[in-house]
Amino acid sequence: MRHDHLLSAGQLTREDIEAVLDRAADFADDPGLVGDRHADRLLALCFFEPSTRTKMSFDTAMKRIGGDTVDMGSVESSSVKKGESLADTVRVIEGYADGIVLRHPSEGAAKLASQFVDVPVVNAGDGAGQHPSQTLLDLYTIRERAGLDDLTIGIMGDLKYGRTVHSLASALTNFDARMHFISPESLRLPRGVQFDLHDAGARLREHTDLDEVLGELDVLYVTRIQRERFPDENEYQQVAGEYQIDAETLERARDDLTVMHPLPRVDEIAPDVDATDHAAYFAQAHNGVPVRMALLDELLREDGGDDR
Amino acid sequence: MSDPERELRVSKIRNGTVIDHITGGQALNVLAILGIGGDEGMGVSIGMNVPSDKLGTKDVVKVEDRELSQGEVDVLSLLAPEATVNIVREFEVVEKKRVERPERVVGLLTCPNHNCITNQDEPVESAFEVVDDGVRCEFCGEIVREDIGDHLAVH
Numbered sequence: 240m241r242h243d244h245l246l247s248a249g250q251l252t253r254e255d256i257e258a259v260l261d262r263a264a265d266f267a268d269d270p271g272l273v274g275d276r277h278a279d280r281l282l283a284l285c286f287f288e289p290s291t292r293t294k295m296s297f298d299t300a301m302k303r304i305g306g307d308t309v310d311m312g313s314v315e316s317s318s319v320k321k322g323e324s325l326a327d328t329v330r331v332i333e334g335y336a337d338g339i340v341l342r343h344p345s346e347g348a349a350k351l352a353s354q355f356v357d358v359p360v361v362n363a364g365d366g367a368g369q370h371p372s373q374t375l376l377d378l379y380t381i382r383e384r385a386g387l388d389d390l391t392i393g394i395m396g397d398l399k400y401g402r403t404v405h406s407l408a409s410a411l412t413n414f415d416a417r418m419h420f421i422s423p424e425s426l427r428l429p430r431g432v433q434f435d436l437h438d439a440g441a442r443l444r445e446h447t448d449l450d451e452v453l454g455e456l457d458v459l460y461v462t463r464i465q466r467e468r469f470p471d472e473n474e475y476q477q478v479a480g481e482y483q484i485d486a487e488t489l490e491r492a493r494d495d496l497t498v499m500h501p502l503p504r505v506d507e508i509a510p511d512v513d514a515t516d517h518a519a520y521f522a523q524a525h526n527g528v529p530v531r532m533a534l535l536d537e538l539l540r541e542d543g544g545d546d547r
Numbered sequence: 548m549s550d551p552e553r554e555l556r557v558s559k560i561r562n563g564t565v566i567d568h569i570t571g572g573q574a575l576n577v578l579a580i581l582g583i584g585g586d587e588g589m590g591v592s593i594g595m596n597v598p599s600d601k602l603g604t605k606d607v608v609k610v611e612d613r614e615l616s617q618g619e620v621d622v623l624s625l626l627a628p629e630a631t632v633n634i635v636r637e638f639e640v641v642e643k644k645r646v647e648r649p650e651r652v653v654g655l656l657t658c659p660n661h662n663c664i665t666n667q668d669e670p671v672e673s674a675f676e677v678v679d680d681g682v683r684c685e686f687c688g689e690i691v692r693e694d695i696g697d698h699l700a701v702h
């Protein structure tokens with residue numbers, strides 16, 4: 240992979256993905272592998288909306304590859320609150336750090352940031368847009384559990400605003416994957432995402448009912464349906480229950496079904512699933528560190544990345 | 548078009564640009580896309596919904612003392628794919644330009660996604676990729692197919 244920035248999953252080829260995942264597997268086996276290549280290098284963590292996990296995951300990964308991080312802190316306590324533009328903020332931070340990890344509530348924020356700075360920008364979630372580093376760890380988990388070829392995957396929940404879903408679906412077009420999207424009508428995939436999937440020749444179907452496809456799936460990727468997306472509570476209550484799973488639901492699934500979730504979950508996966516062999520979501524979260532180590536190692540190296 | 552009464556509605560110009568065969572009702576959007584608001588001082592004549600053999604009804608716009616560039620002409624294609632553009636000097640048509648769909652349009656349209664970063668007071672111009680049957684925001688991926696004229700950025 241030789242990209243300046245990681246803005247969306249659509250920019251990743253199969254080769255890029257496999258290189259990062261292979262490297263991540265090496266780091267998972269031997270975290271000391273990278274040596275001190277990134278000593279004295281700083282990664283700026285710019286989180287314009289809270290995300291303890293993703294931030295800690297990047298923080299840990301950067302420190303594990305020998306570098307360090309600087310943290311913008313919460314938006315409430317920063318100058319951003321005073322109305323400074325994102326473009327100005329990142330231009331200032333560029334002077335402090337060798338790379339920027341950006342989480343922002345607006346779609347396209349990382350793309351905009353990338354146009355104003357020369358250091359690599361990693362999109363750690365832009366509104367309802369994209370979350371490509373999450374996708375890399377999702378793919379790592381899928382590869383370990385089910386393989387990435389001849390894969391039948393169900394993606395369920397809030398597909399409209401779910402940035403992890405948009406990135407994952409886009410990346411899966413590189414592989415031999417049959418995708419089933421399961422959601423309420425009002426939370427279907429946005430047409431921009433559909434456009435890309437069709438453009439890439441993806442095999443996909445949409446459903447409102449999990450039972451239509453549950454028995455065929457290798458992987459079920461569950462996301463949260465957010466209460467605040469619904470104008471009235473009744474409407475939310477009507478759909479939400481349809482998209483919650485428990486151990487009983489999974490009795491209708493294949494024995495080797497893998498259940499994933501980008502976390503945090505609320506009530507879409509009942510705790511009784513945790514103890515089953517289906518549950519992969521905590522392992523999935525742990526995989527974030529080696530995957531982000533591999534990603535940062537690649538993006539931050541100064542030698543053009545050809546000495547592997 | 549041979550009816551002299553109809554011809555009179557939009558009089559000949561000495562120097563400037565005649566945009567003909569605009570999709571009926573789109574003339575004001577065409578002016579907007581060209582950034583012509585009428586207060587620049589040049590003469591502007593508009594014929595709307597005039598009968599046309601080719602389009603049923605069409606709009607015609609004549610702008611005096613301004614010659615459109617090819618880039619300006621190309622963005623017209625998003626609103627008026629059938630438009631023809633004639634550059635006039637001393638009452639003679641000296642050049643006919645054909646509209647071609649551009650690959651991208653920058654700074655001309657506003658993204659309909661309110662949560663798009665281009666709508667957040669950032670120092671950046673909107674940018675849209677032209678796709679098969681519409682345009683697509685290069686920042687958030689939103690696709691605009693119908694009524695592109697409704698999304699013209701205010702000049």
Ligand SMILES: [Zn+2]
Pocket residue numbers: 347658659660663664665684685686687688689
């Ligand atoms: Zn947009």
